[in-house]
Amino acid sequence: MKSNIFISALFAAAISLASCNSSNATPKKNTIEGKPLNAEKTKIQVALLLDTSSSMDGLIDQAKSRLWNIVNTLTTLKYDGKTPDIEIALYEYGNDGLSKQSNYIRQITPLSTDLDLISEKLFALTTNGGNEYCGAVIQDATKQLNWARENNNMKLIYIAGNEDFKQGGIDYKEAISDALKNDIYVNTIFCGDKNEGINTNWKDGADYGKGKYFNIDSNESVRYIATPYDDEISKCDEKMNDTYINYGSKGHEKKMNQTTQDKNAKKVSVSNYTERAVSKSKAVYKNESWDLVDKVKDDAAAISKIKKEELPAELQNKSTEELKTFVAQKSKERETIQKEIGVLAKKRQEFIDNESKKTKKQDDLGNAITSSIAGFAKVKGYTVEK
Template sequence: MKRFMICSILSLLTYTSCTAKNKKHSELITHKEKTHEIHTTKTDPNTRHIQVALLLDTSNSMDGLIDQAKAQLWEIVNELSYAKCEHNRIKLQIALYEYGNDGLPSREGFVRQVLPFSEDLDEISKELFALTTNGGNEYCGKVINTSINQLDWKKNNDHLKLIFIAGNEPFTQGPVNYTDAATDALEKDITINTIFCGNYRQGIDTMWKHGADITHGEYSAIDHNQQTVHIVTPYDDIILQLNNQLNDTYIYYGNRGAQKRELQREQDSNARGYSAANAVSRTISKSSTFYNNKSWDLIDASEDESFEVEEVAKEELPAALREKSKAELKQYIAEKSKKRKNIQQKIRDLNEKRVGYIKNHSKKEDTNLEAALLNAIKKQGQKKAFTWEK
């Protein structure tokens, strides 16, 4: 019996010691995870974000809306690229949701996050062009609530945080009351802008305006079936030629580099599928600071002070560059970088003339998705010291 008691005491002491060690190890891991989380989520105090969550109705009647979004994406990006906010750097993040589509899970309220906040314009274009319509139930309160809870919204109120929801069914439908969702947005300094696809008065009667009013956002009514008119200018052909030269300056790297390089070409093709003028708009976007591909392009990556080209494995480079020495590779990147900057400047110079030409040849003020988005963004941006200068 005495021997049994001694063994039990020893076992208990051993267990207690191990538990203490495991607890200490667990606390150490947790501390490291928290430290890593703080480090990775730290925001540059000299950066201001424009965060735009697009919530698009993809039910049967919304083919025109989706078509406008595809056709007008690059002009919207171009206009936003002119944003200034005192001495701060501006970053654009776009998230995309679809709702009201029978192909979406009913348990999720017929809502799907297509893309979380992203600065990757090619990915945004890819997902936008992949959207299709199907009949369904349009739950506005539900999709607003989902986007508020799922997205990584900036905590600081100096950033411009906007939701744009577009559709044509009553704003009151679904399991989540839109007033509750909007009140939550207001508390988080997120502004809701509503875009009713149809008659202005009908949108008011079905509470689309009230949904925007709660957060002091903008209500707009658009003709979602209006075809996007691209004005052809004398500068378009030259800009498209420069786009081909621009593409030749990209040097992919990493596991997904070649794939992302191909995605760039696919989105060029999607833009050309609408019109040459739309492809021109995309080329303008590719000359802006918003179009940054540091995750797969060595030139953009090299602009980041923390990036070391020496750390890129040879097998992650294009075959033609694998035998270059580190010094030769750096020289090659520097030459391509200089070439790209020259091409982008030429594109921006031509775009100034293009914008002037379009302004002089525009017949009327559009009532489309682009106009609704830009009007609201600029108006709300002014409240946070954002200005737009070309």
């Protein structure tokens, strides 16, 4: 499916970046006795800038299809033995439904760990018209997103589209230069013929951004490999959903959205839903803003601070101690299910890897994804967890 090409483009781009910048690979840190000042948790930040002009329905479908695969690939990376936070931002550009004053661009979501929100906004995208200003959207993403400061963070922009890269009043080279000053690397994905992308400056944009240029067929159908483990993982996911305890003014709405995004993933394919279930079993899928189990992990005293009216009706009559016991029980249940999914997910991936060897790949980057991530991770001081 187009999705495989899209994700391959994303992560192979990261590698090119690694090889191009190996001479500057050592992270620069202000330290006292080897410890970074004002250290923040390591982050992997990815901004996806998607062309939503009339011809890009296939591209949007690819993004929907591969979101959870992207997340799962990123979760194989560790820094100092810990899983970095994964933040994804979404932009659309080239849509005539947007204002001319904004250069026909819109920040859909800021850099966020709320993966259900990312999924929700992706599935709400529609295409229309087309004035695609690549320089403008790169500039906005560079200046408006909350990029991390430490050099050990991965900060990547991926822009995908199919019109001339230099359209609009903002010079793409100036925009990319500003990104590089913040250690943000720009990768380009042209939806069309390779040489056409070169002739319309997409490769030049990637070269200038110290990233990687790719071309894809955005209208190609995604091919999935069904596995004997998909059904088991899906059943585990359904059980895991029952361990979420919503709280707060938006808790119920957020919990309902979790179910909605499950359904969206299922609409794409069983395999896509399975990928989402695997993502939900990992530490990067966290919902402390509305789920009491995750909140307690973040703040052990959270239960004592919550007002009764912020809880679901069935829990409002419980004492603080009863509520603590209930949350602890749900937390234990979730951990058990997550471990079960983890075991199944490894078997599933082994099955997919073996089956992939039997058929021709959609592109020559498919088998290189893992090694590509490993190469970039090495440059940045990350390790890859198999």
